[in-house]
Amino acid sequence: MIDVVVIGGGPAGMSTALVVGRGKKNVVLIDENKPRNAVTKESHAFLTRDNIEPAVFKEKGRRDLLRYPTISIKDGRVLTIEKNEQELFELTTENREVFQAKNVVITTGLKETLPAVSGIENYYGTSLFSCPFCDGWEMKDKPLILIAESAQALHVTKLLKNWTDDLIVTTNGNSVFDANQKKALELNHIRLIEEEITELKGNNGELQSVTFKSGEEVERSGGFCTTTLDNKLPFIEQLGIEVNEAGYIIADMMGHTNIKGIYAAGEITGPSQLIVSASQGHMTGIGIIADSCEEAFQNT
């Protein structure tokens, strides 16, 4: 019997596995290895790991884990989780491997949907990004575009103004800003283009210009876009795990969900950054060990 199965091997999952394995519990980490930051060349703002390639970050993390005989890593995707007669969680992967565990940690991250612009995936992660705290410094003081199709538009606009004074905002043909918000953009010298984008031009992932339906082409060196983030995993609903209105799992600081033995950490509990996910994973590891010690201790 396995003490803990961790589903997902990003910073959240690897941190949980490290703490649990160091707590002398057997832990199996199952990872399909498709993190959403795989499109980018460098990750930023993780202290001691600034500018690291995502694949190198993962490789270093896995190396840390494999120093411990209590931790093993399996490649694969978990498809189902069911509770069996022994009150253990039974997990099945798409390769039909079955694991029985006392506790399960969900650290599966999120998947993102980019704005509906033809060819946008050629630039996303190289010169078009979604998080200014991750990539704002690299894009600072450049002529930038914000492709904002959602209600986050004004918030992201305000943030981006911190990194550049040369910002054009486009809604790609959608109606996103109300009259007051448009006035605020004008006051802040930010041009708004509400037309549909017809073409993104550039080289090797480096954006050079954006063309609109009217035929107007604006030169831009890169930019940001709003994205939709979710990860609809059938077992979340099947197990009755509580999610918030955005669809993210509700977990406390120690990773507890509403289901005993099921923990969650990292972006599946809400969008964040590498260091935040790692720290949530660490706290969840502490939570699991503390719960297990509490259960094992003979109280009078």
Ligand SMILES: Cc1cc2nc3c(=O)[nH]c(=O)nc-3n(C[C@H](O)[C@H](O)[C@H](O)COP(=O)(O)OP(=O)(O)OC[C@H]3O[C@@H](n4cnc5c(N)ncnc54)[C@H](O)[C@@H]3O)c2cc1C
């Ligand atoms: C373009 C881009 C640039 C970014 N740049 C930065 C940056 O510079 N700095 C920063 O701090 N953050 C950055 N981020 C955000 C960062 O990638 C995330 O915050 C972080 O990866 C979240 O960690 P996580 O462990 O929660 O999830 P992830 O890292 O996404 O890991 C989840 C893992 O679980 C696996 N998985 C999912 N479902 C299953 C399943 N059913 N079975 C098994 N495995 C499964 C996935 O394949 C994946 O390997 C960036 C994101 C993007 C998109």
